[in-house]
């Protein structure tokens with residue numbers, strides 16, 4: 001599989017490193033804006049990297065677009081002359097629609113919009129795809145070959161992709177905030193920072209795996225922890241008083257709204 005990765009920042013690099021780490025057979029050629037970044041990628045990742053986007057895209061079976069949303073139009077118009085109908089353009093840009101991607105790249109390639117998240121770097125990512133016009137099962141299979149080994153994947157209608165961005169794309173940041181807050185609580189009750197962070201992070205990881213592996217509703221799992229007249233119910237009451245649920249819901253909705261509006265200023 002020949003993949004041209006346009007943009008080798010946090011996400012481009014996470015994908016490249018993930019593919020190498022999980023043994024996915026692929027020839028990677030990256031591109032960046034500055035020679036400094038390209039040299040850094042060549043040196044640290046040992047892969048080809050250039051500042052010539054057309055060179056990275058030309059001949060690749062999959063062109064993976066990993067630049068910031070506001071850079072997408074310029075980059076796609078730049079590579080449009082070398083894009084061909086047999087290529088798959090796979091974009092991870094927040095907000096940018098399959099229609100915009102197709103138009104800017106010259107309406108030739110098949111287009112899939114994807115929303116991964118940073119845990120792809122350790123094979124624990126969540127990547128969601130939505131298909132543009134003319135996408136066939138083999139195109140989704142190709143996208144799956146890249147992101148499948150980097151975690152879990154799902155496919156949704158494009159109308160849901162801004163919400164997906166607000167939930168799982170941005171989600172790791174919310175979770176880090178929660179881990180940091182729980183760790184602060186541990187420090188407050190006298191644990192070392194290191195121990196407090198371990199307790200907080202492993203508790204989130206373990207609870208997440210319970211949801212994923214047992215397939216039980218989170219409310220039922222919460223009930224298993226909550227002893228009548230015990231300690232947990234007092235903790236839960238304090239969290240409900242602080243409106244934790246509605247605050248998290250509002251966080252996802254705010255990010256979703258931002259994802260809807262970004263493309264108009266791209």
Ligand SMILES: NC(=O)C1=CN([C@@H]2O[C@H](COP(=O)(O)OP(=O)(O)OC[C@H]3O[C@@H](n4cnc5c(N)ncnc54)[C@H](OP(=O)(O)O)[C@@H]3O)[C@@H](O)[C@H]2O)C=CC1
Pocket residue numbers: 006007008009010011012031032033034035037038053066067068069071074075092093094115116117118169170
């Ligand atoms: N960060 C995240 O958690 C997630 C991000 N995304 C999406 O991924 C995309 C990339 O985000 P992220 O990796 O965080 O961004 P970064 O800022 O870390 O990386 C951007 C990369 O794009 C390169 N670039 C900029 N302009 C050009 C250009 N004209 N030609 C070629 N390369 C260029 C930069 O090169 P240089 O270093 O030389 O400037 C850099 O390598 C965004 O669209 C974002 O919406 C999706 C899911 C999660």
Ligand SMILES: O=C(O)[C@@H]1CCC=N1
Pocket residue numbers: 094165169170
């Ligand atoms: O904050 C952002 O815009 C990007 C998109 C998803 C995660 N980070």
